Amino acid sequence: MSKHLVIDGREIPFAEGETIMDAALAAGVYIPHLCHNPEFAPHGSCRMCMVTVNGRHSAACITPAAVDAVVENNTDALMAQRRTLLQMLFVEGNHQCPACEKSGACQLQAVAYYCGMLAPELTHLYPRREVDASHPDVAIDFNRCILCELCVRASRDVDGKDVFAINGRGIGTHLVVNSESGKLGDSLFDAGDKAAHVCPVGAILPKHRGYDVPIGERLYDLEPISKIGDVAAQEVD
Amino acid sequence: MTHHVSVKDVTADLLRQWEHDPYNLLQILIGVQQTFQHISTTAVDLIADKLSLPRASIEGVIGFYSFLHVQQRGLYDLLMSDNIVDQMSGSRELAGLLARRLDVKSGTTRADGAVSLGYTSCTGMGDQGPAALVNNRALTSLTPQRIEQIAELIEERVPLGEWPQELFAVSGNIQRRDLLLESDLLQGAAIDAVVSRGAEQILSELEESGLRGRGGAGFRTALKWRFCRDAAADERVVVCNADEGEPGTFKDRVLLQAYADRLFEGMALCAGVIGASRGFLYLRAEYFYLLEDLQQELQRRRDANLLGEDILGQAGFDFDIEIHLGAGAYICGEESALIESLEGKRGIPRIRPPFPVTEGYRGRPTVVNNVETLIAAAMIAVHGAEWFCSRGTDDSAGTKLLSISGDCARPGVYEYPYGVSIEAILRDCGARDVQAVQVAGPAGQCVPPSEFHRAIAFEDLSTGGSMMIFNQQRNLLNAVENFADFFVHESCGLCTPCRVGTTLLQKRLRKVVSGHATSEDLAMMRTIGSVVRESSHCGLGMTAANPILGSMEKFPGVYSEKLKSTGFEPAFDLDAALDEARKITGRDDAGAHIEGGGV
Ligand SMILES: Cc1cc2nc3c(=O)[nH]c(=O)nc-3n(C[C@H](O)[C@H](O)[C@H](O)COP(=O)(O)O)c2cc1C
Ligand code: SF4
Ligand code: SF4
Ligand code: FES
Numbered sequence: 001m002s003k004h005l006v007i008d009g010r011e012i013p014f015a016e017g018e019t020i021m022d023a024a025l026a027a028g029v030y031i032p033h034l035c036h037n038p039e040f041a042p043h044g045s046c047r048m049c050m051v052t053v054n055g056r057h058s059a060a061c062i063t064p065a066a067v068d069a070v071v072e073n074n075t076d077a078l079m080a081q082r083r084t085l086l087q088m089l090f091v092e093g094n095h096q097c098p099a100c101e102k103s104g105a106c107q108l109q110a111v112a113y114y115c116g117m118l119a120p121e122l123t124h125l126y127p128r129r130e131v132d133a134s135h136p137d138v139a140i141d142f143n144r145c146i147l148c149e150l151c152v153r154a155s156r157d158v159d160g161k162d163v164f165a166i167n168g169r170g171i172g173t174h175l176v177v178n179s180e181s182g183k184l185g186d187s188l189f190d191a192g193d194k195a196a197h198v199c200p201v202g203a204i205l206p207k208h209r210g211y212d213v214p215i216g217e218r219l220y221d222l223e224p225i226s227k228i229g230d231v232a233a234q235e236v237d
Numbered sequence: 238m239t240h241h242v243s244v245k246d247v248t249a250d251l252l253r254q255w256e257h258d259p260y261n262l263l264q265i266l267i268g269v270q271q272t273f274q275h276i277s278t279t280a281v282d283l284i285a286d287k288l289s290l291p292r293a294s295i296e297g298v299i300g301f302y303s304f305l306h307v308q309q310r311g312l313y314d315l316l317m318s319d320n321i322v323d324q325m326s327g328s329r330e331l332a333g334l335l336a337r338r339l340d341v342k343s344g345t346t347r348a349d350g351a352v353s354l355g356y357t358s359c360t361g362m363g364d365q366g367p368a369a370l371v372n373n374r375a376l377t378s379l380t381p382q383r384i385e386q387i388a389e390l391i392e393e394r395v396p397l398g399e400w401p402q403e404l405f406a407v408s409g410n411i412q413r414r415d416l417l418l419e420s421d422l423l424q425g426a427a428i429d430a431v432v433s434r435g436a437e438q439i440l441s442e443l444e445e446s447g448l449r450g451r452g453g454a455g456f457r458t459a460l461k462w463r464f465c466r467d468a469a470a471d472e473r474v475v476v477c478n479a480d481e482g483e484p485g486t487f488k489d490r491v492l493l494q495a496y497a498d499r500l501f502e503g504m505a506l507c508a509g510v511i512g513a514s515r516g517f518l519y520l521r522a523e524y525f526y527l528l529e530d531l532q533q534e535l536q537r538r539r540d541a542n543l544l545g546e547d548i549l550g551q552a553g554f555d556f557d558i559e560i561h562l563g564a565g566a567y568i569c570g571e572e573s574a575l576i577e578s579l580e581g582k583r584g585i586p587r588i589r590p591p592f593p594v595t596e597g598y599r600g601r602p603t604v605v606n607n608v609e610t611l612i613a614a615a616m617i618a619v620h621g622a623e624w625f626c627s628r629g630t631d632d633s634a635g636t637k638l639l640s641i642s643g644d645c646a647r648p649g650v651y652e653y654p655y656g657v658s659i660e661a662i663l664r665d666c667g668a669r670d671v672q673a674v675q676v677a678g679p680a681g682q683c684v685p686p687s688e689f690h691r692a693i694a695f696e697d698l699s700t701g702g703s704m705m706i707f708n709q710q711r712n713l714l715n716a717v718e719n720f721a722d723f724f725v726h727e728s729c730g731l732c733t734p735c736r737v738g739t740t741l742l743q744k745r746l747r748k749v750v751s752g753h754a755t756s757e758d759l760a761m762m763r764t765i766g767s768v769v770r771e772s773s774h775c776g777l778g779m780t781a782a783n784p785i786l787g788s789m790e791k792f793p794g795v796y797s798e799k800l801k802s803t804g805f806e807p808a809f810d811l812d813a814a815l816d817e818a819r820k821i822t823g824r825d826d827a828g829a830h831i832e833g834g835g836v
Binding site: 042043044045046047048050057059062064081084085088089091092121122123125146147162164165166167168169170171172173176177178179182 | 294296297300302588590727732733738739744745761764773
């Protein structure tokens, strides 16, 4: 007999050991998420997937599914909370969407549309961050990194290369490259790596591919993220 | 401060001492830092090579902890404790004095490499501040005279070991003793209890006593131990949480200093009950000065067969304790971050479940308990549940150690039965004209006089022990700002709301303090604050907005008197910024002013 939990009034089946996110994804119920990618161990850091479970605030991607769980996902209060969290991510980095090659196929942007986030009202932090164009095939724009650590996980767990790591603490937390110079070009990174194909935003981008798809015809220009899913899942690798 | 030894030799020695085990990375890095005042690329490369770790991960560990540096620090690395209570006793002025006297700017290292000066989070000396650290050694009761003396010692390059000992004197200041501190405990008696009466007997005694964790969360100790005992595993682990990072608390420091034998007794008792063979004491770096005494105490216990193999002659009862140091990170007091830190990593709170009782240190079932909890457990094993329940309330059995500091005549450690009122405490410690009491540190509550009848208890004002008193002359917003800064500094950075939200709150609060905020800013602080509270991953973030949200609710006056009357007010006042230009040019006509504007 299969087990069920309830998300926004709908019964959703789940298997033992699954999280609420796993069950929702399998059932086609969209819970906004950024740091989650079903191919990797959950991370629980972006907090976009915050739901309430029997009234308690929990992150769906790291909370085990349970038979007595009554989950609220698509409520006004939770959507408002997500809009604030999204704004935090936008003001933490430097996101010039109109000038970004990922625009239209960026998950941060797509989740923001979905949640109804308009222009940020929070104070921009305008951090000073670098662009690393040292690698022949792939560039990193640290201004757009949202610290989801998907590249860290992919490089460590799939590629077995540990090309990426996290340094600093608190608001000073930042992504670093494991090489003598700290540059991607001097690391073991390769355009064929899994880590090159998991970034949900425009931080890790292939070079020599300027605006192949015109704006207006890109992934999330055609369909909302709630229907079409993660950008990483669309990558042919 | 031995500069003639080579980085390679020292690093190699440390690697050997820590058994070339990557799980001991943090301890190795601390050793390098203490010897050379920084961790050079030579050391990082050597460690990376020998432990087969990516160098970026090693640097990531260094970058996480406040007391580890890749940049060379001064030969004398001075950090002033920056808790609000230190500030109230003049720490900022003393730091300024020291900066002038040594000609070094705060936050920098002097060009000749002799001295670095900076601030650090509360060093746990609230009853004898202003306090500081010099190369990890605690300095207390600082005065302008002592600052002068310290400056001279530094300019003459006197080695720390030859500094006058009174500079490093740390007093116990136990002001009130009750059940725990008054009763005695014979060495080995608690271990004997588990050996002779068995684990089940001890567990039911603990259950009956109702003992709950003293570190903050108040989890039932018997239940925690039982979960761990019942978890299937070959090896289990006992960890004593001596990170005591909550600003304003210092009672664990006093226990470590005067009651270490009871603590180790409690850890061995726990080991006997749950079947653990390994124990760790995670000692915050600020208490480094206690390390040697604690090591000696451990050795005495090994010699007495109270640690080691076949403890008290019981075949197979093997248990020993290692001390690991922290390196300046409040988050490492959170039990899962503490375990990450014990494993040599960045102190990032884990995803739970699994909880430490089933998967803790290296995946082994692990009990993490506060210093005071472990001592109470040892005492209960010997004196019994009834003895323990003779104090306290129905939901909060026994007594609680409180660290009392701030505006009162007799700061120090007070042991009270649970249920004691704030009023009674204030009377005992000689506090007059009190405006507010901060209970449980920045993460706790700021209690106004109208609520001084409230009690210290799990069911009312729950606390790990910090209690800071503010009299009517204090500006409460200074305290709120200090706490907001603390959370910005101590957020681990994993999750969005705490990483970014604490900084956004700090910025808005500064707008209030500088008199530029409007009611819209307060509304925005409420919005950000509740998102941080509701969506953060761990207890740090969940409580980080408390100082702001709490004071807005309980002390609205301190905000309203700071507000501008208009709806929108820019954080940056363009017209005011032109003031200097007006003075220089001698103009004050309409054209020299800008109306409105700003961001
Ligand atoms: C941010 C944070 C800091 C903490 N710091 C400490 C600490 O310094 N000492 C402590 O005993 N518990 C601390 N705790 C609580 C621990 O996570 C844990 O609950 C406690 O050590 C368990 O021991 P107990 O049951 O004996 O209280 C902290 C929790 C959080 C969220
Ligand atoms: S570069 Fe991309 S994948 Fe890597 S942490 Fe940043 S946002 Fe995530
Ligand atoms: S709440 Fe703060 S300290 Fe806790 S995991 Fe999130 S960022 Fe780290
Ligand atoms: S998707 Fe759950 S926290 Fe990021």
